[in-house]
Amino acid sequence: MVIQPIVQCDQLTKRYGKKYALNHLDLSIPAGKIVGVLGPNGCGKSTLFRAITGLIAPDEGELRVLGQPPGWQTNRHIGYLPDRARWYPRHTALQAFEWGASFLPGFDLEAAKTFAAYMDVDLEMSLAGMSKGQEARVMLILCMAREVPLLILDEPFAGIDFISREAIISGMIDYLEDREVSILISTHDIQEVEGLFDYIVLMDQGKAIWSGESEELRGQYGSLHDVFRTFYKREWSR
């Protein structure tokens, strides 16, 4: 069953003191898309993801995820990679995936192993011995190997080098081709990943300043690099 829209925000607001992390955000994200949630540091991307996964309660406004208010019922159907995610250092990658298979709804151990082979992850290596980029791959696999309708990946490519990032992204595109899944991805690595997105949300100061099909955005403004120049002049001129 495909739920339209996958995420719906009406006047969604989250304040920290006087600071608006989300400022009366209106946003409707259709299902079945790979969505780039983009914008400068501090514009509210992670806060939006935390609200979607029920980790923070909004101060005002309405949020519906998979057609319902966020909570444990919706979280069963969401694979979430938080920013700054870490795993238990003494575990090996395989132990992390076996944990996933026993605890995470919809986790497919064989898919995780296939991803690991593709992403060059040594299953027997402990996470303590891994580089930042290797650990980031394990964390990404823990989310991607789940049969769920919604994946939320907050900065999944941070720490992964340019060459590996391209390989991982093309692997993701192959893997996702036949699956009915919606993915929200925040990233600052816009140039490498631009081919991945079919829908874009541009955020600034807690609001969505543009959202729509990436082809439409490219048609109007050119590459994502040019889009950033157009929409975030304030940032670029600093």
Ligand SMILES: Nc1ncnc2c1ncn2[C@@H]1O[C@H](COP(=O)(O)OP(=O)(O)OP(=O)(O)O)[C@@H](O)[C@H]1O
């Ligand atoms: N727990 C918190 N306490 C106080 N302020 C917070 C908290 N969480 C977020 N903020 C503030 O809310 C704003 C939005 O933060 P958020 O982490 O959502 O931005 P972001 O777009 O994910 O940024 P980045 O690209 O740097 O990861 C920022 O000004 C941040 O300082």
